[in-house]
Amino acid sequence: MTSAGRSTAVVIGCSTGGLHALSTILAALRPDLAVPVIAVCHRGQDDDGTLLVELLAQHSRLPVCEAEERRLAAPGIIHLAPSGYHLLLETDGRFMLSTDPRVRYVRPAVDVLFQSAADVHREGLLAAVLTGANDDGADGLLAVRRHGGYALVQDPEEAEAPQMPLAALKRAGADAVISLAGIARTINERCP
Amino acid sequence: MPRPDPDDVELELFVRALQLRHGYDFSGYARASLKRRVQSVAMASQCKTIGELTAKLIREDARLPSVIAGLSVPVSEMFRNPSVFKALVAEVFPVLASYPHINIWQAGCARGEEIYTLAILLEEAGLYERAQIYATDFNDSALALAQEGIFPVAEARTWSENYLAAGGQHSLSDYWHARYEHLKLDEKLKRNITFANHNLVADGVFCEAHLILCRNVLIYFTNPLQDRVLGLFRDSLVRGGYLMLGNKESLSFAPNAGEFTVLNARARIYRLGLPQP
Structure with a gap:
């Protein structure tokens, strides 16, 4: 069990405008963050993933890497879902991949990551839905909240593409609707 | 240790039933992706829970082929990557x-x-x-x-x-x-x-x-x-x-x-x- 207000893992979902949004958050995370951060950012299928990792690493004070199947979601590291695969978390805290059909037209899907992470971390999960031009992440955020996790949604007015935050709010609601700076601050506070 | 989630318990019973009744062994499958597949088979079979699907699978042999199909490797693409x-x-x-x-x-x-x-x-x-x-x-x-x-x-x-x-x-x-x-x-x-x-x-x-x-x-x-x-x-x-x-x-x-x-x-x-x- 986690003590109240403490999170044991962070999951982030974003799509259109996600690179900028994710960079903004990563740049503001404390360098001694003690939990794993796992992110799904939709992108082209033939992208082998290195480009996004490199771009984000330029902004992040924490190491950024592509999530590798069977490896632990390690604390203090930003793990990105590889392109073309769904990323799931197993109960032992390790990553697994799947090539099952697209969910909401996308793979990796935020929903898939959020749902499996919610099963594992339950009330210890902190989830954030950022900018995006589709509905992915809404079902996932609902699963997070049903398991008692903490749900953040980027302020749709600030988001480059408001559809994803709006869909998440409509489907799941949130514990806070805040700016990217506010999301980073909340992560820093809840993950000492 | 927190008590296991009911869905996870039902998943284990499903795996056991499939093995006991039909001889298919999914015990070596990673659970997170297996759970998604079993849940989607359950939904397609008008079952609200994995438990409901298990009960039907034990009694109704005719359901087996569609369950096996739903649990197997999905569609790919030609010349993928x-x-x-x-x-x-x-x-x-x-x-x-x-x-x-x-x-x-x-x-x-x-x-x-x-x-x-x-x-x-x-x-x-x-x-x-x-x-x-x-x-x-x-x-x-x-x-x-x-x-x-x-x-x-x-x-x-x-x-x-x-x-x-x-x-x-x-x-x-x-x-x-x-x-x-x-x-x-x-x-x-x-x-x-x-x-x-x-x-x-x-x-x-x-x-x-x-x-x-x-x-x-x-x-x-x-x-x-x-x-x-x-x-x-x-x-x-x-x-x-x-x-x-x-x-x-x-x-x-x-x-x-x-x-x-x-x-x-x-x-x-x-x-x-x-x-x-």
């Missing part, structure tokens, strides 16, 4: 060409997208006539579809682009006939392919292969099952035989991986045996 097929042709085919007879096994062929990919590449490399290709899966309905070689026309454009990116020498449309909403692949591509039921979890060695293709199948297995199947591949390969896995697969936790040498890390092509001195 073109660059890895390019690597296969460039780095593996020249060695295969030195054998008078070539045995190839695709383990987990699902609906056949990749077996036809391979058949076309072998054809264009002039190796097809010498090849015996085994395409196996534990899902009979997928095997039947693979054997038909009919795919939705909606995929045609992406596949054609992939084919060219993989180094295809003609036009992919040379290999199919469009029929309304579907593409029927040339019958000739099947002449050396044997489609057969084989379950990686339960069945053993059946051929001596020069190349085994198994992309994105082991990603669904726990570490012990992944390692066991890797052992099966080792026992099925000739010395110096090749193994090709999916782009993001990791053998870091499989002891049997020690018997393979990495030939092309990016394309996940391995070779059985030690590197040349």
